[in-house]
Amino acid sequence: GQQLNQSPQSxxxxxxxxVSMNCTSSSIFNTWLWYKQEPGEGPVLLIALYKxxxxxxxxxxxxxxxxxxxxxxxxxSASIPSDVGIYFCAGIPTGTASKLTFGTGTRLQVTL
Amino acid sequence: xxxxxxxxxxxxxxxxxxxxxxxxxxxxxRYMYWYRQDPGHGLRLIHYSYGVKDTDKGExxxxxxxxxxxxxxxxxxxxxxxxxxxxxxxCAIGRTTNYEQxxxxxxxxxxx
Numbered sequence: 001g002q003q004l005n006q007s008p009q010s011x012x013x014x015x016x017x018x019v020s021m022n023c024t025s026s027s028i029f030n031t032w033l034w035y036k037q038e039p040g041e042g043p044v045l046l047i048a049l050y051k052x053x054x055x056x057x058x059x060x061x062x063x064x065x066x067x068x069x070x071x072x073x074x075x076x077s078a079s080i081p082s083d084v085g086i087y088f089c090a091g092i093p094t095g096t097a098s099k100l101t102f103g104t105g106t107r108l109q110v111t112l
Numbered sequence: 113x114x115x116x117x118x119x120x121x122x123x124x125x126x127x128x129x130x131x132x133x134x135x136x137x138x139x140x141x142r143y144m145y146w147y148r149q150d151p152g153h154g155l156r157l158i159h160y161s162y163g164v165k166d167t168d169k170g171e172x173x174x175x176x177x178x179x180x181x182x183x184x185x186x187x188x189x190x191x192x193x194x195x196x197x198x199x200x201x202x203c204a205i206g207r208t209t210n211y212e213q214x215x216x217x218x219x220x221x222x223x224x
Contacts, residue, residue: 030211031211033211033212033213035215040218041217041218042202042215042216042217042218043155043202043215044215045212045213045214048211048212088154088155090155090213092211099157099160099170100155100157100211100213102154102155102156103154104154105154
């Protein structure tokens with residue numbers, strides 16, 4: 001099945017730094033979702049995007065729905081140790097109803 | 113947190129034995145999903161349900177069956193477990209008014 005291309009695959013950053021990651025597809029998407037997963041737990045929904053160009057924030061997290069509808073971006077400002085985890089993008093391609101397609105994940109590690 | 117529980121949380125079973133995993137929700141959401149998560153493959157959809165007794169296959173449905181006799185419960189059955197079904201299984205729920213999916217805590221299944 002299709003997977004979204006997510007980059008980078010992993011990041012090692014220092015506490016206080018800003019983080020950027022993105023997700024791209026060859027298909028047009030109606031919806032973009034960003035999840036965070038910590039070890040031993042299920043993915044937790046962070047941000048949902050529904051319109052091209054939409055920019056949505058959740059605390060220090062900001063995500064954007066790309067204007068081409070084929071990509072999305074997640075930024076984390078002033079990272080802290082509890083930001084550690086794997087961040088997944090997910091989207092609904094046009095014509096696939098409610099079935100999500102997932103990205104391969106970005107593993108974020110934060111050093112003090 | 114979305115009201116989703118999965119049972120059991122951990123299970124070790126032998127090849128050839130039947131296994132049933134349960135997902136229970138208290139949110140009255142119409143859609144329920146079963147995913148498996150494996151290194152290198154991310155989250156892949158096994159089966160999903162769009163209402164009581166209404167189910168459909170996902171991208172990796174071979175060897176799995178599901179049943180939904182009540183809105184709140186979605187069962188995943190491995191009729192005869194194989195080692196390739198060793199994985200972490202996640203249940204998710206969703207509404208029809210948007211495409212957001214909320215995940216349960218997962219079940220780690222090991223088939224020996």
